[in-house]
Amino acid sequence: xxxxxxxxxxxxxxxxxxxxxxxxxxxxxxxxxxxxxxxxxxxxxxxxxxxxxxxxxxxxxxxxxxxxxxxxxxxxxxxxxxxxxxxxxxxxxxxxxxxxxxxxxxxxxxxxxxxxxxxxxxxxxxxxxxxxxxxxxxxxxxxxxxxxxxxxxxxxxxxxxxxxxxxxxxxxxxxxxxxxxxxxxxxxxxxxxxxxxxxxxxxxxxxxxxxxxxxxxxxxxxxxxxxxxxxxxxxxxxxxxxxxxxxxxxxxxxxxxxxxxxxxxxxxxxxxxxxxxxxxxxxxxxxxxxxxxxxxxxxxxxxxxxxxxxxxxxxxxxxxxxxxxxxxxxxxxxxxxxxxxxxxxxxxxxxxxxxxxxxxxxxxxxxxxxxxxxxxxxxxxxxxxxxxxxx
Amino acid sequence: xxxxxxxxxxxxxxxxxxxxxxxxxxxxxxxxxxxxxxxxxxxxxxxxxxxxxxxxxxxxxxxxxxxxxxxxxxxxxxxxxxxxxxxxxxxxxxxxxxxxxxxxxxxxxxxxxxxxxxxxxxxxxxxxxxxxxxxxxxxxxxxxxxxxxxxxxxxxxxxxxxxxxxxxxxxxxxxxxxxxxxxxxxxxxxxxxxxxxxxxxxxxxxxxxxxxxxxxxxxxxxxxxxxxxxxxxxxxxxxxxxxxxxxxxxxxxxxxxxxxxxxxxxxxxxxxxxxxxxxxxxxxxxxxxxxxxxxxxxxxxxxxxxxxxxxxxxxxxxxxxxxxxxxxxxxxxxxxxxxxxxxxxxxxxxxxxxxxxxxxxxxxxxxxxxxxxxxxxxxxxxx
Numbered sequence: 001x002x003x004x005x006x007x008x009x010x011x012x013x014x015x016x017x018x019x020x021x022x023x024x025x026x027x028x029x030x031x032x033x034x035x036x037x038x039x040x041x042x043x044x045x046x047x048x049x050x051x052x053x054x055x056x057x058x059x060x061x062x063x064x065x066x067x068x069x070x071x072x073x074x075x076x077x078x079x080x081x082x083x084x085x086x087x088x089x090x091x092x093x094x095x096x097x098x099x100x101x102x103x104x105x106x107x108x109x110x111x112x113x114x115x116x117x118x119x120x121x122x123x124x125x126x127x128x129x130x131x132x133x134x135x136x137x138x139x140x141x142x143x144x145x146x147x148x149x150x151x152x153x154x155x156x157x158x159x160x161x162x163x164x165x166x167x168x169x170x171x172x173x174x175x176x177x178x179x180x181x182x183x184x185x186x187x188x189x190x191x192x193x194x195x196x197x198x199x200x201x202x203x204x205x206x207x208x209x210x211x212x213x214x215x216x217x218x219x220x221x222x223x224x225x226x227x228x229x230x231x232x233x234x235x236x237x238x239x240x241x242x243x244x245x246x247x248x249x250x251x252x253x254x255x256x257x258x259x260x261x262x263x264x265x266x267x268x269x270x271x272x273x274x275x276x277x278x279x280x281x282x283x284x285x286x287x288x289x290x291x292x293x294x295x296x297x298x299x300x301x302x303x304x305x306x307x308x309x310x311x312x313x314x315x316x317x318x319x320x321x322x323x324x325x326x327x328x329x330x331x332x333x334x335x336x337x338x339x340x341x342x343x344x345x346x347x348x349x350x351x352x353x354x355x356x357x358x359x360x361x362x363x364x365x366x367x368x369x370x371x372x373x374x375x376x377x378x379x380x381x382x383x384x385x386x387x388x389x390x391x
Numbered sequence: 392x393x394x395x396x397x398x399x400x401x402x403x404x405x406x407x408x409x410x411x412x413x414x415x416x417x418x419x420x421x422x423x424x425x426x427x428x429x430x431x432x433x434x435x436x437x438x439x440x441x442x443x444x445x446x447x448x449x450x451x452x453x454x455x456x457x458x459x460x461x462x463x464x465x466x467x468x469x470x471x472x473x474x475x476x477x478x479x480x481x482x483x484x485x486x487x488x489x490x491x492x493x494x495x496x497x498x499x500x501x502x503x504x505x506x507x508x509x510x511x512x513x514x515x516x517x518x519x520x521x522x523x524x525x526x527x528x529x530x531x532x533x534x535x536x537x538x539x540x541x542x543x544x545x546x547x548x549x550x551x552x553x554x555x556x557x558x559x560x561x562x563x564x565x566x567x568x569x570x571x572x573x574x575x576x577x578x579x580x581x582x583x584x585x586x587x588x589x590x591x592x593x594x595x596x597x598x599x600x601x602x603x604x605x606x607x608x609x610x611x612x613x614x615x616x617x618x619x620x621x622x623x624x625x626x627x628x629x630x631x632x633x634x635x636x637x638x639x640x641x642x643x644x645x646x647x648x649x650x651x652x653x654x655x656x657x658x659x660x661x662x663x664x665x666x667x668x669x670x671x672x673x674x675x676x677x678x679x680x681x682x683x684x685x686x687x688x689x690x691x692x693x694x695x696x697x698x699x700x701x702x703x704x705x706x707x708x709x710x711x712x713x714x715x716x717x718x719x720x721x722x723x724x725x726x727x728x729x730x731x732x733x734x735x736x737x738x739x740x741x742x743x744x745x746x747x748x749x750x751x752x753x754x755x756x757x758x759x760x761x762x763x764x765x766x767x768x769x770x771x772x773x774x
Contacts, residue, residue: 001400001461002393003686004773009392072392083764260763267760283756288703291755294765295704298679301767302394315675322672384671385664389644 013076016055020084024049032085033257035359037209040123040165046087047120056089057118061102064114071304074248082253092124092161093117095248096241097170100188104229104237113190125163125193127171127215128238130156135379137172138183138235142217144173151175151189151227153197153220159373163200163213166193171217176232186234191222207362208346242375249374250323252297258330259290265356266337276337285336289329296322314388321380324370331364392768394682400465407469410438415473418730424476425590429554431476437509445483446507449491454504460623460688464630464681471634474737476590478514478551480631482506485624486513486559492616493570493607502557502572514555516546516573516596517617524746526614526621528561528568531598535564540605541579542571542598550744552594553584559606560598567612571603578602589740590733621745622698626688628741629681629701632709635741636674639716639734643667646720646731663719670712677708683767691774696758699751706748709738 005013021029028042050056051065059074060066069077081088098117101109116122133140142155153173163169171189179185193200197220202210229237263286266277276282296319303313334356335342341357351358371377385391396404414435415421424432439445447462449455456462463484470479483506490502490513505511519530531544542562552558558573573580579601584594607613644667647658657663684701688694713735717724724732742748766772 001396001682001686001689003683003690003692003768005392005768256764263760263763277760280753280756283759284752287755287759288752290759290765291700291703291752292676294700294767295676295680298683298767299675301392302679302682305392305394315679318672318675322676378665381665381668382661384668385658388671389640389664389667391644391647391658391664391667 009072009076012073013080016077016080017084019053019055020081020086023053024084024086028087029085032087033261034355035363036355038087040162043087043090043165044120044123047089047093050086050089051119056120057094057098060094060098060114060118064098064102064110065118072301075300075304078248079253079256082251083257085257090120090123090162092126092166092170093120093122096126097124097190100170100228100237100241103240104233108225109190109228123162123165123167125160125166125169125215127157127160127169129159131158134159135376137238138186140172140174140186142171142173143177144175144187144189144222146175146224147221149224151222151224153189153191153217153222155217157215157217158203158212160200160213160215161211163193163215164202164210168192169198169215170228172234172238175234179232183235184232186238187231188228188234188237189222190226190228191220195220195222197221205366206368207366209362209366211366250296250300250319251327251370252293252300252323255293255323255326255330256297258327258334259286259293261356262286262330262333262337265334269337269339282337285333289326289333292322292329293326296326317380317384317388320374321377321384324377327370328364328367331360331367335360335364394679396461396465400461403462404465404469406442407439407444407466408472410435410442411469411473411475414438415475418474418733421474421476421590421733422727425586428584428592429551430586430590430592431478435475436477436512439477439479440507440509443507444479445509446503448484448488449499449503449507453491453496453499454507455491456507460626460685463623463627464685467627467630468634468681471631471636471737472638474590474635474638474733478512478591480624480627481515481550482513482555484627485620486515486555488620488623489515489559489570489616490572490606492620493613495607498572498604498606505556511556512551512554513557513559514549514551515620516549516552516558516560518546518548520545520547524750526568526617528563531560531562533562533564533569533571533603534600535610540571540603541600542573542603543600545595545597547595548587548593549596550587550591550593552596553582553592558596560603561613561617562603564610566610568614568617569610570606570613570616572606573598573601573603587740589737591740618695622694623688625698625702625745626681626684626694628744629677629684629698629705632705632738632741633674633678633681635734635737636670636677636708636712639712639731639738640667640670640674642731642734643670643716643719650721657719666715666719670715673708673711677705680704687772687774690772693771697772699754702746702751703748703755706742706751709742710748713738 028046057065058067058069062068130140144151144153175187176185197218199216201214203212267275269276303316338357338360341353342361344353344358345361443456446455447458451457487506522529533540533542556575560571560573561568579599581597582594587593650657680701684697687697716731723729
């Protein structure tokens, strides 16, 4: 047992901190810090700055730009990035399809896609969920039927995040409707979003933003070479991908930043002759969330420090569940600190309400998503009860 | 940074676990032991002494083993696992810890060697009927006559106060709160012991011009030392609570897979398994915090702040897991014959010995604006 980081890791942490706070354009970091909408151009610029320094895909195989870091180094990298308000490398590229291609793709696919995926020259979107296949993903109905050298894709995907920016989609399709187990009849196909027959329609969310989409496929012709792995092996890759999706999903650094912000803002609000931060009830709420966040961070550290042999630590399932709850608790605090000012959510010019108070409620509403995506919290409870407690 | 025990620490854990499993692996044995005074098993206490456990945190020159807070945490967790009633935290970590921190070399040798050998049990008489988890004494006063001192006033509830061979007592002097040593057979000392709801023992200890010896040099205020000793005890209790919560959850999970209603075992009901999953979340978060606080103590960091954080987390987790463990069992959970309710009772007691969750939260809230963020691996925790 040892609390301190080794001198090497202290140096590593300092290097990360310095890079993120000095080498990523300030204007992009300001956008994230103010919790404003990050544009496609900003995502691309930030990821390319990281990639040029070898910091976009450290968890990939070294051959494709990875760094052979320990899980603890990756944890530090991610935490420092979040604390510095740097937009994280696009998850669809770096956590999802990139590692899948590196693991399951053929040499030609790796050479064709991986470097461009790391550099965000290709923007990927995720074709997984469907209107009738959410938590029960294996029930998906989008079909791909072989026609000569091509697959013909028909069906619909939904909740396609930032699909409006995407160049390509990685798409789970049913290729064997007769398979005895529905998981065994699924394949993973890649195709450009401008292929004839692909239509995208925005879904407007509660926060007024355009973040997710519906994507429709009508006789979309996909060359056979764009199949990843073997036919009907898609579920194996989906599970591999979703396992990666949960890495770093605790987002401790982000919540830590939100709490820091909550304290700064509560200090600016005056109520009855004292600041809101001096109100015992508000101070207690912040302190309680802060302590729960500490417990989560320590659990994340336990998991990464003890998972060097590659097996996931049993406590890792706690991270997504609690991490999402604390992100939500932090955004809720910000709404409550804004109080009546939070009602000016969609104010434009002519409003005296500060920007932070206007974004508070839309963001709080938007963050209801974090306990739903990446395996809903109910799915996480099912995993804990089943695989850890043996229930 | 590393959360794993080394091989010596693993050996210690296995040895303590083996001993305590033999003594209390069967919950009925614990019930029998706690029925009669002094509320713990003198033989088991002696075996812990032989193993070196009772001298664990003390310097070798004082008759101890020279180990640290991590080893204390290991023992405390094993105590919690089987609810061993031996007063390890109270006598060794707290009362012994105060002697180690404040006592002169002579006093340390005189008091800690017998404590480590198991021949003398210590207790810290500090709580008073009118104070609430304060580090300062209020109702017991010390009077000096030349070099000799007498104490007058009431301490209650004093955990293990009736059985203790020697009492460490806090009392008010002109300089603030000082610490004294009182022998169990001192004149003017009245001790009325009783059973506590968790099977432990506490006492009303009344001093009437009772002769006492000053602990350490000088009558300067000792609240800072008491505060630090409390912090180390809170951290030990946090680890004890983790051990207790783990057993409470494991017992509950086993019960859910065995008990049948409506023709199926209870684990077929998602309403129950989801609640068990939430108990696991609480347990693991508490465990991380308790281990971390032990490491902060080991590293010489801000142990008071770390202990408050561990106190808050284990308080919330202890209440959550303790209440759910009973509810998920149903009626059997509130019977004295079945073990799970005793875990709830013990967790509830731990919650009130040295400050409950809200008490810790108040202290953390008072300083929440002093730091932008909390870095568990940085100042002030790394020393």
